[in-house]
Amino acid sequence: MTLTAKILLLVAGLALAACTNPGRFGADGTAGGAGGVGGGAIVPGSANDPTSPAYFNQAIGDRVLFAVDQSAVTDEGRVILDGQATWLLTNTDFTAIIEGHADEQGTREYNVALGARRANAVREYLVSKGVAGNRLRTVSYGKERPIEICSNEACYAKNRRAVTVLAGGLTG
Amino acid sequence: MRFLGMVLSAALALGGFWSGTALAQSDGPLRIEITEGVIEPLPFALPVFEAETGDAGGLAAQISQVVSADLSGTGLFREIPANAFISQVSSFAAPVQYADWKAINAQALITGAVSVQGNQLAVKFRLYDVFSGAEMGSGLQFTGTTDGWRRMAHKVADAVYSRITGEGGYFDSRVVFVSETGSKDARQKRLAIMDYDGAGVQYLTDSSAIVLAPRFSPNGDRVLYTSYETGFPRIYVLDVGSVQQRVLESQDGTMSFAPRFAPDGQNIVFSLSQGGNTDIWAMNVGGGGATRLTSAPSIETAPSFSPDGSQIVFESDRSGSQQLYIMPAGGGEAQRISFGPGRYGTPVWSPRGDLIAFTKQNSGRFHIGVMRTDGSEERLLTASFLDEGPTWAPNGRVIMFTRETQGEGGRSSLYSVDISGRNLRPVRTPEGGSDPSWSPLLQ
Missing domain, CATH: 3.40.50.10070 (TolB, N-terminal domain)
Known part of the structure; x- marks a missing residue:
């Protein structure tokens, strides 16, 4: 609860527009790629404000996906994490919690451990790109928080993920 | 005659x-x-x-x-x-x-x-x-x-x-489990306790935080479980009589889960994830420092004590996939005991000491099975889309576990089966149910 509350406050403080707490476990926070950001006036806090969490979540992409039972960051994942690292190095007031998740094909406690591996793989990658380690915490939800609920690979692929959730400022 | x-x-x-x-x-x-x-x-x-x-x-x-x-x-x-x-x-x-x-x-x-x-x-x-x-x-x-x-x-x-x-009974016993509502992507979980036959359900926590895998103490007076109350998985101990709970000490920046009591009811073993690596640790439930029992770069979790407290069976993917191992209770060299096709997890030592129950994943199916403690005479008792997490009846002759159905409407419920594989039956609960832990016979 406190985490959600923090994020809500943060987004509100930035003058919102952005969907609150986008895709924390919810729908489509998937990497939109930078292409979605068009011209026109930049609305502070919106997805076309490059300093906003909304931009981080939607334009850069807040999550990376993993192969079955793997925790190695993929090539596609590296592109997204490079974007995340750059953003975090620019927007130094933010910290983040990296959430690791697994699909349902596994035992509960093993999947918590597997999610921890995935979250840590993302954290280590971001640290290797210069983000200070004390800005990045990790948590694993195992198979407890799928975003897709079908029982086939199309859903499983989206559930095997690590999501970088921006949180309160370093001084906050 | x-x-x-x-x-x-x-x-x-x-x-x-x-x-x-x-x-x-x-x-x-x-x-x-x-x-x-x-x-x-x-x-x-x-x-x-x-x-x-x-x-x-x-x-x-x-x-x-x-x-x-x-x-x-x-x-x-x-x-x-x-x-x-x-x-x-x-x-x-x-x-x-x-x-x-x-x-x-x-x-x-x-x-x-x-x-x-x-x-x-x-x-x-x-x-x-x-x-x-x-x-x-x-x-x-x-x-x-x-x-x-x-x-x-x-x-x-x-x-x-x-x-x-000629066997001990098991009817005067209780089960602590996770009661579940909501769809798979919005599931609410809370701890509940009931008689072994599903009667008299009482809720022990609310559903504001995810709770996982409760385990009874050896005399059934307390329950260890994992909760996300702080936003991170941590271990709690709950007194069944007073329903008072308290969080156990843990190191900042780590995650603790999979707690189990030792037969003495004072020491516990659990998994601790640090820097992406999960190992098994031991500590006193009353406090004090934790001791590390495994130190491998692989995942070590789901520990379970032998009834005499001398050994721990656990799962590890050190070989490349989840398998079962036994080590001395104080840590040290582990012997692998599972060698069949597929992956093995959630080992639980029988209260009689003779068998180990486990979850097996093979060719897209899940099974509850039992094997001797040296890994021989493996026998699968169930098969479904997702069966996991066996727990033993006090007499070591019946197993309860979680079965989850497939697809968008997937739902968890409790089942029991006896160790010959006969008498598979649902255990009715008011809501969905998962992660059962069977108490000893009540006093």
Whole structure:
């Protein structure tokens, strides 16, 4: 609860527009790629404000996906994490919690451990790109928080993920 | 003799495949029945217990029903409907007309009487071996308060089961589990406790935070579990009587989960994730420092103590996939015990010490299985889209586990099965259910 509350406050403080707490476990926070950001006036806090969490979540992409039972960051994942690292190095007031998740094909406690591996793989990658380690915490939800609920690979692929959730400022 | 024969086959079906070398020497036909898993449930008659006081009629009927349900629920006994009875048992003290019970092929007869004085309840029963025309054991009486009537019914059923099978009973026991509501992507979980048969559910936590995998203490007075209350998985201990809970110490920046009590009820083992690596640690539930028991770069989790406390079985993917290992309780070199195809997880040592129950994943299916502690004689008891997390009945003869159905409407519920793979049945809970942990027999 406190985490959600923090994020809500943060987004509100930035003058919102952005969907609150986008895709924390919810729908489509998937990497939109930078292409979605068009011209026109930049609305502070919106997805076309490059300093906003909304931009981080939607334009850069807040999550990376993993192969079955793997925790190695993929090539596609590296592109997204490079974007995340750059953003975090620019927007130094933010910290983040990296959430690791697994699909349902596994035992509960093993999947918590597997999610921890995935979250840590993302954290280590971001640290290797210069983000200070004390800005990045990790948590694993195992198979407890799928975003897709079908029982086939199309859903499983989206559930095997690590999501970088921006949180309160370093001084906050 | 006929009754004795049935007694034997009932006991063997329970012990079955596992009863070992002594049986291999016994006569052929009996053994063949067992390995084929064929058993005819033993027919019993249970006339409604006599009400010895005027106001005991309602409880007498309810208690009789619970005793019958306990026995029938094992799959080893079959109740003969009352409308088939020739003899009526009008008095607990009256002599038994064996011929009347023989005529309807009741091999066991259970009679009882219930009396109520204020809120005090007394239940007594007798068990008769109809075909040998004799009482089996002597009559027993249980006393308590009227609100404990279910427990007294379970105690009667435990005594009957125990006399006929030669095994300990398991009906007077409870299960702590995770009660679930909501769709898969918005699931709400809370801890709940109930009688082994699903009666008397009480909720121990609210659903504001995810809770996982509760485990009873060795005497059933406390429960260890994992909660995300702080936003991170941490270990809690809950006192069953007072429903007070407290979080155990943990190091900042780590995640703790998969806690289990040692047989001494004071020490615990659990998994700790640090920098993406998960190992097994031990600590005292009262506080103090944690000791590391494994230190490998792989995942080590789901520990379970041997009943004598000397060893720990756990799962590790150090070989490249999830497999089962046994190490000394203080840590040290581990021996791999699972070698079949597929992955093995969630090992749980039987309270009798003879077997290890586990979850197996192979070719897209999940199974609950058992193996000897050296990994031999693996036997799969179930198969489905997702079965996991076995827990043992106090007598080590029945296993309860979680079964989750496939697809968008996927739902978890509790099932039980006996170790011969027979008698698979759902355990009804008001909501969805997962992660059961069976208590010892209540005191």
